[in-house]
Amino acid sequence: EPEVTQTPSHQVTQMGQEVILRCVPISNHLYFYWYRQILGQKVEFLVSFYNNEISEKSEIFDDQFSVERPDGSNFTLKIRSTxxxxxxxxxxxxxxxxxxxxNNEQFFGPGTRLTVL
Amino acid sequence: AQKVTQAQTEISVVEKEDVTLDCVYETRDTTYYLFWYKQPPSGELVFLIRRNSFDEQNEISGRYSWNFQKSTSSFNFTITASQVVDSAVYFCALSEAPLYRPAIQGAQKLVFGQGTRLTINP
Incomplete structure (x- = not known):
């Protein structure tokens, strides 16, 4: 069964460093999303992406964040200065x-745990 | 604005008991979708059910059942004969379906509730 994959599963970085979180969506899907869950809290919407542009973004998704679909398979979230x-x-x-x-069901990847030290 | 409220932060029951998780939502749209997701200790989000606003029929899937009532803006989830493997955090979520935005109709964010941590004790 097709699934969304994410790499890495866990990323540790120093404050101020740039990180790129990678996702491979299901191959025939057209809409892509990033969500965030701070430990012990609810899942929060960050951004949606369709037709090579951002459809909607939340207040959390400030200038430090960017998304990209660099090729036909990957979808990345970059945090410029963590x-x-x-x-x-x-x-x-x-x-x-x-x-x-x-409506269309969203299929979630397993997540990347980001730890900023 | 959309909002989902899960007033029960934590629930703990003994195995085989029935348990109901409450979900109350707010939306201005007449067309919307409601979801339940399960998040086991491993952390992934597991889709359980989607229900659209036009369909108020209750649904049963094995030990799981859902009660959707538009009159009270609620979409409650009941597990009958609970098992230890049901222990997880359960999230209710809402997605609006704004038909006036056809160009991005498919890109519909999910708004999640705070989640209910369910612990089933043996």
């Missing part, structure tokens, strides 16, 4: 064209 409060689990998700009812 802060301590960026420590969280980052989930990538992808979805297909919406069904006639207007």
């Amino acid at each position: 802060k301590l409060e960026d420590s969280a689990m980052y989930f990538c998700a992808s979805s297909d064209r919406p069904l006639a009812g207007g």
Whole structure:
């Protein structure tokens, strides 16, 4: 069964360093998302991406964040200069064209745990 | 604005008991979708169910059942005859389906509740 994959599973970095979190969405999906979950808290939407551009972004997704689909398979989240409060689990998700009812299930990857020291 | 409230932070029951997880939502849209996800200790998000706002029929899947009531804006989740393997954090989520945005209709963010940590004791 196709699945979303994410690498690395755990990333440790120093404050101020740049990190790139990588995701391989399901191959025929068209919509891509990043979510964040600070330890013990709820899952929060960061950004959605469609047709090679950002569809929507949250207040969390400030200038330090960027997303890219550098080729036909990868979808990346870059944090330019990490802060301590960026420590969280980052989930990538992808979805297909919406069904006639207007929605489409998002399939989540296993997450990347980012630790900023 | 969209909001999902899971008032129960933690629930602990003994195995084989039935347990209901509450979810209350707020949205201005008339078309929306509701979801439940399970997050086991391993951390991944496991999709359990999606329900659209036009379908108020209750759903049962094995030991799981869901009660959707638009009148009270609730989408509650019941596990019958709970098992230790049901121990996890459960998230309720809402996604609006803004039909007036056809170009990005498929890119619909999920708004999650705070989650309920369910512990099933043997």
